[in-house]
Amino acid sequence: MGGNAMEAIKCEKLSFAYPQSEYNALNNVSFSVEKGELCVVMGKSAAGKSTLLKLLKKEIAPYGKLSGDISTFGRVGYVAQNVEESIVCNKVFSELAFSLANEGKSEQEIELAVAQSASYFNLESKLESEVSELSGGEKQLLNLAAVMINNPDILILDEPTSRLDPVSAMRFVDIIKKMHRDFSTTIIIAEQNADALFESANSIMLIENGSLLIKAEPKSTVEYLKENNNALIGAIPIQMRLYDNASTVAECSEIFASKNINPISPQKADLKTILELKNIYFAYEKGRDVLSNLSLDVYEGKINAILGANACGKTTLLKVIAGVYKPYRGKIKSKASISMLSQNVFDIFTKEKCADEVSFGELCDFLEISDIAERHPYDLSGGQAQRLALAKVLERNADIILLDEPTNGLDCVLKDKLAQLLKQLCEQGKTILIVSHDIEFISRYCDCASFLSMGKIVATKPRREFFSSLSLYTSTVAKITKCDIVSIDDLKECGGI
Structure with a gap:
């Protein structure tokens, strides 16, 4: 040709x-x-x-x-x-x-x-x-x-x-x-x-x-x-779809500043600790400490999130909580059952057919993977594998669900579905702990967030307070509003859009 x-x-x-x-x-x-x-x-x-x-x-x-x-x-x-x-x-x-x-x-x-x-x-x-x-x-x-x-x-x-x-x-x-x-x-x-x-x-x-x-x-x-009216509009940068005649954060900030904003509802403070980590230390073999004097409270019935740079110890922390790794010092207090979705979701698959990995029912229908039942897990796309692995983890019905980068491979529509599912699980009494780089997802859907750096938690705050206090690890909406209005939902509530 x-x-x-x-x-x-x-x-x-x-x-x-x-x-x-x-x-x-x-x-x-x-x-x-x-x-x-x-x-x-x-x-x-x-x-x-x-x-x-x-x-x-x-x-x-x-x-x-x-x-x-x-x-x-x-x-x-x-x-x-x-x-x-x-x-x-x-x-x-x-x-x-x-x-x-x-x-x-x-x-x-x-x-x-x-x-x-x-x-x-x-x-x-x-x-x-x-x-x-x-x-x-x-x-x-x-x-x-x-x-x-x-x-x-x-x-x-x-x-x-x-x-x-x-x-x-x-x-x-x-x-x-x-x-x-x-x-x-x-x-x-x-x-x-x-x-x-x-x-x-x-x-x-x-x-x-x-x-x-x-x-x-x-x-x-x-x-x-x-x-x-295509759902993929959700994948377009927020600043390009927020206001007419605006396509940059600066232009959106100017429009937002001109609006009469209503007070936004305070976040509820009904926090009950279901998992407590106290002065945790962990190192691989004879290497340096990956976790150093780390303390963290995980709150029951909430979506808890942990953010931080690559290689700061987030995945290691989840594996310590899950019992995969044992800290050499410190205490973990919890009587709750725990299940974990790892970042490399293909590691969880052991069967030759997806139908043998999970029970295909309402959950798989909701996650839009009913059509993959007869396929080999290794033949799936990244997003399909992510949803199949999530279904397998949720079938264990644990009290605390650990999720390592759960939005990997998910489009904007499936991310919203994941958020809906996590909210439902919390309403049923489950507790979610997420490690994620997906700032827009976490800033919209978590209840509280923590920042991990140098092997320890340096801050834990309610969602809006957390993201309004940051300049780099924060949402596009927070950059636009320069206050504690940090998500699309917050903008709608205050009359900003």
Whole structure:
């Protein structure tokens, strides 16, 4: 198939079905991406985003029934969502040098290329480090640098910030935008939360049930979603859909400041501790303390949240609470039963059919996974696997439910469903403890939040007080209002929208 001289990617009537699947993952998809274009791909969970991106990189294209035409004009680099599965070497230098060594480059060529890449991606101080010593944000930067060291013409990224804390995600996106400016690299990136990229994108591609809804500039995409009352409007940055004639936080702040705001209801203070951690210390083998003199109260019948940077100890804390790890000092007081959903949800699956993992009934209907009963868990999309694992954890009927990054892989509609489910569980007397990087979700739905840093809890406050006291780890609404109105629901209650 021939291509326009300005085209980097061209797909015509592309359809794809996985083996033994009764439906197409992609249906008659046609589009083109121009050289130097930054295109953001958005859509619901299991819409076909990851399938499409993998098909654009023939070396990792999934096996199945393919029809239509795919053309990529130039070398293609691919950055996967799960960085742990992408990195192959123990040392940072070795990871950057790996592909160059495989191509037979000389030692001098490799050293120069690695030095240049490490400088650009701010990894110079980490070159002699073990990969295991890096934070999540640093690992994803290393993953990106290892791909870019081969100078691809086209860069494909599949939800690269989904496992990063807000500050690390912001830095990663800044690098993507800088690369786009510096090198005019063609970039196509799938993101559930596209806030930081939306305004810089040349185009937004919306995929629904394997079909292309629209590919257009950001403002036209917003208009399309509003006109069609499409639920994906919830994935659009808040500042672009809050007020007419406003598209930035600053513009929204100005409009909000001009409004007459009603007093907002005070948060209820009926807090009863169901789980108490007192002066907890934990370290891996003979390493440094990951948790150090940590104390925390978890409140009964509430959605409790913990935030903090990558590698600050949040997952370790959940595993200590769950009894997976034992602290070497300190006390944990609770008589409640505990169940945990880990961040890597595939670890929980042991059967060859989803129907053998959980009882498919009302809960699976609510989570919209009834149609996956006969599939293998490892064949699911990230969002489907997340919901199946959640159903399995909830079936245990524990008093306290620990959730490690539960919104990973979920679109805006499913996030709202998850919140509804968690609220129902709390009304039934269950207690929820969430670790999450999803600021917009937590700031809207939690009852109280804690910040973990340097191995200990440095603050625990009610939701509105917590997020209004922060400047970086806070919601878009809090940045707009500059007060304790921190979510869309708060804005509605006070008459701000």
